[in-house]
Amino acid sequence: MSEGIESFEKQTGKVVYFEKKKIASGHSKPLFWAVASGKGGVGRSFFTSSLGITLSRMGYKVLMVDCDSNGGALHSWLGGHQKSKSLLDYFSGIDHLNSYYTSVGFEKLCLLSGETCSWGCDSRGVRTFSDLLDDLKKEPFDIVLFDLSAGHNDSNTEILKSSDIDDVFLITTPEPSSIEKNYRWIENYILKILLKEEDQRALCSFYQKRKEAVIEDRSLFEVRNFLEDLQNKNGYQGKTMGPLKLIVNQARNFEDERLGDSIKSICNKYYYTELQPIGVLQYDNAVWQSGRQRAPVITQQPFNPLVGQIQGLVKHLVDLTAQRAVI
């Protein structure tokens, strides 16, 4: 028997994690949440797995889809080994989507594992991500989490371009390389996901001219003003999703905790794009310790403050008014 919450549950016999709120009511499809990051190794899969486990414990039916085309490792954060069936099998197969799910040892939580072998990933087969999204809409889940690849690639673009995606979570750490790559990710997001084709060309030629201009001749807000004009003139791609949601992972001090607000302000002033910092997860050794044991932190160290932060964050995401929580 695993230690932690399970044993606690057995002792008390009545653990109530959170009260399930009907977040999916009014939706004819599950909520689609995509988790992205500009740089790899910043805790994207860790966050996705923690989000999935916490939501399933709150009573929601959750499916996690490992879309990392560089070889998904989401299963490692869920205490499992490589799964026999993966997304690649779905793309090349003809069976119903639910035959590709695998259970991960948590009630109401399923995983559609990532591509477990890099060889042959290019030959996707007959199905695409658009087919996957269409199939997922009919599945009886409350929430579907997409763990995207780091940076931008065709798979990410295909998923994010879909108007079915309800929210996008962007993970960063306080390291400059992570922050820098997230800005590049946001630029790509604006260019490839939000802008219409003619506006994409306009932005590229504007940026080329800006690059060639003498630095002293540049206007402080010219990028913002250009994007503002584009948005006012043509509007963005008809996306209805809310602002990008930013999570600062591995925060070590108070300065790191304020990073989310800073990035928000800079995105507003530079990209004319709304970004919503939704939470900070502190650096904790528990993550690499449980990672080595290939077990979720939530079950390995349920009373760790980091677990409390994750639960608080998820509670906030699900319902601002949901206050009741045990553990």
Added chain:
Amino acid sequence: MNHLFHGTYYDLLEIRPGSPQHEVTRAYERAKQTYSSDNPALYTVFTEMEARELLKLIEEAYLVLGNHIFRSRYDEILKDPETQIHDLKFQDIVGPLLSPGVDKQKAYFRPHYQKESKMEEIIQGEEACDGAFLKKVREYKKISVEKMSEITRISSHYIVALEKNDWSHLPAMVFVRGFVVQIVKVLELNEKKTVDSFMKIYKADVAKKK
């Protein structure tokens, strides 16, 4: 470096126009931290020089929004449909209020109205300057009772009573004179003539009632 910012000072500090003063200060402090050169969040987006320029603009925004008088004037300018935010410069907002020899409060509270020659003649020629006359001039100069009360610090209750020639609701004569002097100053009337005329009428009325 060209700083053309399409938004208002509120947009610059990322707050709503109606935000209370403490929120303005908090937003200013947050912005100062964000654009300080040692903030890693600036990396690859704004250069150090650009961050310094941004800080200057943020200081400018706080100079206006952090000051009650400047902020009121700025809000009034924003409300004007003819205002072009792009063309609005810091000096246009605070300049008139900072000019040497100009009382800041007086400049801010100076009445803004369309002059009508007929009305101006009536005001010039009026001999019996009673409460009704003061009311007429106040309305002509588009100053509400609330604003008059804000400027003169006289209770709106007394202003209304004074304009109705309702002496029973006014304090002692010496105070009434003080009120009239204040109001006449705001209305930019001939002080001596108007106050003397008003007090003459007032004294005569009070004597009649006795």
